Amino acid sequence: MATIKEIAKMAGVSTATVSKILNGKDQYISEATRQKVLEIVEREGYIPNGIAKSLKMRRTKTIGIIVPDVMNLFFSELARGVEDAAEKKGYSVILCNSDNKEVKEEKYLNVLQEKMVDGIIMTAAEDSMNKAIKRCKTPMVLVDRDIELDMSVGRITVNNEEGAYKATKFLIERGCKDIGFISSEKKNKPSAERLSGYIKALKDHGLNVDDRKIFLQNFTIDSGYNGVMALLEKTNIDGIFCGNDLIAIGAIQALKEKKIKVPEKVKVIGFDDISIAQFIDPPLTTIRQPIYKLGEEAVNMLVAIIEKRDINRNIVLETELVERRSC
Amino acid sequence: MATIKEIAKMAGVSTATVSKILNGKDQYISEATRQKVLEIVEREGYIPNGIAKSLKMRRTKTIGIIVPDVMNLFFSELARGVEDAAEKKGYSVILCNSDNKEVKEEKYLNVLQEKMVDGIIMTAAEDSMNKAIKRCKTPMVLVDRDIELDMSVGRITVNNEEGAYKATKFLIERGCKDIGFISSEKKNKPSAERLSGYIKALKDHGLNVDDRKIFLQNFTIDSGYNGVMALLEKTNIDGIFCGNDLIAIGAIQALKEKKIKVPEKVKVIGFDDISIAQFIDPPLTTIRQPIYKLGEEAVNMLVAIIEKRDINRNIVLETELVERRSC
DNA sequence: ATGAAAGCGCTAACAG
DNA sequence: CTGTTAGCGCTTTCAT
DSSP, rough: OOOOOHHHHHSSOOOOHHHHHHTTOTTTSSSHHHHHHHHHHHHHHHOOOOHHHHHHHHSSSSEEEEESSSTTTHHHHHHHHHHHHHTTOOOEEEEEEOOOHHHHHHHHHHHHHHHSEEEEEESSGGGHHHHHHHHHOOOEEEEHHHOOOOOOOOOEEEHHHHHHHHHHHHHHHHOOOOEEEEEEEEEEEHHHHHHHHHHHHHHHOOOOOOGGEEEEEEEEEEHHHHHHHHHHHHOOOOOEEEHHHHHHHHHHHHHHHHHHHHTTTTTTEEEOOOTTTGSSSSSOOEEEHHHHHHHHHHHHHHHHHTTOOOOOOOOEEEEEEEESSOO | OOOOOHHHHHHHHHHHHHHHHHTTTOTOOOHHHHHHHHHHHHHHOOOHHHHHHHHHHHHEEEEEESSSSSSSSSHHOOOOOOOHHHHHHEEEEEEOOOTHHHHHHHHHHHHHHTTTTTTEEOOSOOGHHHHHHHHHSEEEESSSOOOOOSOOEEEEEOOOHHHHHHHHHHHHHHTTEEEEEEEEEESHHHHHHHHHHHHHHHHHHHOOOGGGGGGEOOOOOHHHHHHHHHHHHHOOHHHHSSHHHHHHHHHHHHHTTTTTTTTTSSEEEEOOOOOOOGSSOOEEEEEEEEEEHHHHHHHHHHHHHTTOOOOEEEEEEEEEEEEOOOO
């Protein structure tokens, strides 16, 4: 691998000259030497050592992203939004899967800092890991989950309560009286907020909040399946608001198994609008989050923080109801 | 951010000593200084500068992965396999989405080399971009698509032809006589191989190969939809082998729209067994690829190449038919 | 058992 | 218009 020194020697100039030319700081370089150097760079297929450059410049032009699991469609779309936006701004992205485990988050936070990433985007598991995040001096923006934190990290979230309210209200307007709610545990912030929206909508429309109609487990297909089975044991249901689309998929599967028609007997609405939502059967009515945009905005905010530009560090994006055929 | 120098000063030792202790090369360090140094490191929350370390050591402990699109479930599973295996071996991974575009591949190949990654895992678009790959001096393993290349990159693929043969044979055994094939274009290697398997199975069982029953476009849901619509215009069909599960999803959707029952009227079989295959309606019978394992094996091979260990540089994994209800 | 010092490849201030 | 040079923070050889 050629170095700048070797290129300089071949061209009969100093490394400073080569550096300037390669970095566009060549206002004062004669066209002749510029041509010569470029030619040799080309001929030798010279690739600058970015590590050396980063050491000198004290920035790596890479950001880290920590998500629970890229295989989860929500996070793969988020990751894609992040990667695209980062690429546009000249950043690379290091991907980390935490499985919602505090230990993994902490570990990755550490390696990202060692790798001297310029910034970190993460959707943190639960409030528990404040300390690790607090210790972290690297610019950071929290996406999707706004954990309790006093410090100055950026935050990008979605209006979960309002989205949940819309969903529940939609079910009510469709004639549902016994509406179940299946979601993740309360310590998961978005899930807790969606629960609030659900409760609020029920109350606003004179419907009872019945604990037997609420099932809180995980944001997974399995939980959706389990939730329906559990709810059906305890109570009657004619509509289900699912905390996310994965849960809705599992719920519909369970309903089918029980020969309960969707949406005739039970209406189902999800949350997220992940890319396959429209392809399940029946196509899922759901509350769309601008997932990809969440990722884009996260890097915009992060880069602003990195560049110490003054910006709004708390963005809340809106949701939108997408009507399909599951209710 | 504290540096090793500052830590050394605080501890009243040299940087060499600190370095040795931090890297476990402390056989000859007295327990007393070891304790003292560790204590200060802890107290200061010192995080070594990995960039400086990389520059010195000439390795970054990070690998790059270039895939068409992480939002595609196949590649998100692959990426997850890669990330998990990499993490186990102490590597981080930089994620790049190429959208199957040569320009993007070349660009990323370049930034990854600048970033001095220790190795690259990629599923390359088409044969066209040989030159960029050839120029690349970084260890590399090609996954999923074994493009034409003379040099010594590693390859991990799946036995596509055999898998396709199995799929087609299965359809035939289920009584299908008019079997369509919907897949990506032939210049996509796996697609071409699956086409061969399909043709071979047809011939082996005395069935005609009919060009009107073959639709080649992309590995997308839309192509599946388009494929069915196109096939239905031209010919009769009682079974469809889809080049991947996404296509199968689109195909089933189109069939439903046409009120054609699956599997009663037309049987459908996919390829890949992506995670949602079991949740579509009807649950998809498909040829399972060990996608996650593909990713794991890719990093195992890559790390072996990086460490200059002598290993088999051409692994072909087997497929497996997963019977569900779409045929 | 510990430290001095060279050097990884680059940038940029400064000198000429 | 071009070059000299001092680091960026770390590891490692070689002395002591």
